[in-house]
Amino acid sequence: MTGGATRGELWRAVHAERAALADHLADLRDDEWARPSLCGDWTVEEAVAHLTAGASIGIVRWLISMAGARFDDGVHNRRRLDEHRGATPAETLRNFRAVVTSTTAPTNDVAAWLGEVVVHGQDVMRPLGRAHAPAIEAVTEVARFYAGRDFTVDSRTLAKGLRWEASDGPFAGGAGPLVTGSTLALTMAMAGRAVFCDDLTGPGVPILRERCR
Incomplete structure (x- = not known):
């Protein structure tokens, strides 16, 4: 994947990182799901629900959701997060596993969506005291994207x-x-x-x- 990945390679990396994260989360206790993540005020469970939401919304629905939120990212993210958060952590994890191989995204910037799962994966793993090192090739693509674009x-x-x-x-x-x-x-x-x-x-x-x- 070095030297610039194809869309297919990027999506395979997204799917691999989602699957690895889901496996890491499989044995969490309820109190661990409720632990604060590194992402703002979100808990571990909320960060995972956010990843599910991002893998479940295409451009048209994203635009409708953003318009309904008066283009406030925080409002939009909270509404979609709540939509995909389960009644229990186990259900939240099942919802996430259901989108592991999804190629749905609000835009065509696949490196950005790879970044979402890499970054939010670390957002939840680090506070839990668990280690997960994504593939260097995958993280390199994210680093290049981040260095070049807000x-x-x-x-x-x-x-x-x-x-x-x-x-x-x-x-x-x-x-x-x-x-x-x-x-x-x-x-x-x-x-x-x-x-x-x-x-x-x-x-x-x-x-x-x-x-x-």
């Missing part, structure tokens, strides 16, 4: 003026004070997750940490 997160803005170099893969870019670490940690930092700055080194890290706040 989309679901303001990653390009956050990355501007810094030099990014992965210690475990081919991702590199930008110019300025160096930030180095695993491709996953770089990607999560570009997504604004300040806790992953602890996994990075280089003179650009204090700048990055301040931006993540």
